[in-house]
Amino acid sequence: MKVIDPHIHMSSRTTxxxxxxxxxxxxTVSEPxxxxxxNRAGVASFHxxxxxxxxxxxxxxxxxxxxxxxxxxxxxxxxxxxxxxxxVLAIIPQYLDRPTVLGLGEIGLxxxxxxxxxxxxxxxxxxxxxxxxxxxxxxxxxxxxxxxxIIMEIIRNDKRIxxxxxxxxxxxxxxxxxxxxxxxxxxxxLYPDSKGSPQRAVDAIEIYGSDRICINSxxxxxxxxxxxTLKTANEMRRRGHPEELIHRIFYENPKAFLSQCPxxxx
Amino acid sequence: MAPERCPKSAQASxxxxxxxxxxxxxxxxxFLDRIDRCDGAADARAxxxxxxxIKALHLLFESGPQRTKAIQLxxxxxxxxxxxxxxxxxxxxxWEGGLK
Ligand SMILES: [Zn+2]
Numbered sequence: 001m002k003v004i005d006p007h008i009h010m011s012s013r014t015t016x017x018x019x020x021x022x023x024x025x026x027x028t029v030s031e032p033x034x035x036x037x038x039n040r041a042g043v044a045s046f047h048x049x050x051x052x053x054x055x056x057x058x059x060x061x062x063x064x065x066x067x068x069x070x071x072x073x074x075x076x077x078x079x080x081x082x083x084x085x086x087x088v089l090a091i092i093p094q095y096l097d098r099p100t101v102l103g104l105g106e107i108g109l110x111x112x113x114x115x116x117x118x119x120x121x122x123x124x125x126x127x128x129x130x131x132x133x134x135x136x137x138x139x140x141x142x143x144x145x146x147x148x149x150i151i152m153e154i155i156r157n158d159k160r161i162x163x164x165x166x167x168x169x170x171x172x173x174x175x176x177x178x179x180x181x182x183x184x185x186x187x188x189x190l191y192p193d194s195k196g197s198p199q200r201a202v203d204a205i206e207i208y209g210s211d212r213i214c215i216n217s218x219x220x221x222x223x224x225x226x227x228x229t230l231k232t233a234n235e236m237r238r239r240g241h242p243e244e245l246i247h248r249i250f251y252e253n254p255k256a257f258l259s260q261c262p263x264x265x266x
Numbered sequence: 267m268a269p270e271r272c273p274k275s276a277q278a279s280x281x282x283x284x285x286x287x288x289x290x291x292x293x294x295x296x297f298l299d300r301i302d303r304c305d306g307a308a309d310a311r312a313x314x315x316x317x318x319x320i321k322a323l324h325l326l327f328e329s330g331p332q333r334t335k336a337i338q339l340x341x342x343x344x345x346x347x348x349x350x351x352x353x354x355x356x357x358x359x360x361w362e363g364g365l366k
């Protein structure tokens with residue numbers, strides 16, 4: 001079985017986890033830039049992080065036969081500090097042309113604040129100018145519906161951005177139909193407590209169909225599971241879904257979205 | 267695009283998922299019992315999260331075939347106005363305004 005995990009934070013995981021991915025057939029991953037669990041002190045930390053994503057992780061992954069791609073961006077949680085945010089936005093362009101960078105991500109909203117929106121708009125503008133792919137982080141829990149709607153409104157108002165070059169991630173039952181209706185790709189995240197389970201992800205496939213959906217683990221430094229995609233594939237198998245459909249969901253779909261960036265090799 | 271039919275019959279789904287969901291139901295009952303039993307139960311029962319939770323339990327019966335979506339919406343902030351600052355704020359899993 002071949003699987004692509006389009007959203008996994010391998011820099012927060014152990015090298016043993018790379019081995020687990022390889023043994024499970026996950027030979028391609030993409031890692032969005034995100035919040036490390038603490039606020040960084042200055043722009044130098046972001047230089048280090050973007051070098052980690054574009055140099056260290058691809059090399060660490062390659063030891064296990066895994067292709068590692070990444071996304072560069074300023075996460076919404078650290079966008080609240082306006083001065084730092086402006087310094088970080090100024091350095092982002094110098095990383096976007098590196099060979100494994102697929103686009104801007106994960107950018108989006110966290111608590112739906114004015115400063116978060118400002119940083120998001122600035123990065124969407126950069127992506128539109130460069131015609132880069134966009135990976136969107138939507139807020140957690142009670143803020144998700146509102147944040148997803150604000151984000152979609154901003155993107156839809158920029159006619160330079162084609163919705164099928166945007167993946168709106170961490171979708172759940174109350175946001176999927178609106179995201180799909182606007183022509184975006186959507187991501188379902190398998191996160192034990194705060195997002196979805198394998199059972200609910202398979203329910204979503206049964207309800208909304210198999211097009212424009214990417215399923216990811218978002219495994220990171222918190223309670224999460226790098227093998228969550230495999231467990232969801234197994235849940236499909238347990239219900240009797242055909243292997244062809246499983247292959248489409250976990251391999252062909254992420255490949256189709258990510259291949260819109262010419263640097264991506266599935 | 268067309269939905270993907272669940273290959274299992276409803277009876278087979280009941281068979282497959284009954285025990286794990288029976289266990290989840292007991293976890294919820296035990297969670298509510300624990301709140302009742304512990305010191306300060308009245309304060310906890312006045313908390314907006316407790317009340318949104320109870321409201322969501324009612325939705326299990328009242329919201330028809332789209333229970334999951336209805337419960338998700340009941341926990342969500344449906345407004346569209348950005349907030350002035352996110353400084354020091356976190357997500358709670360429930361929206362206080364939903365109780366009004
Ligand atoms: Zn993430």
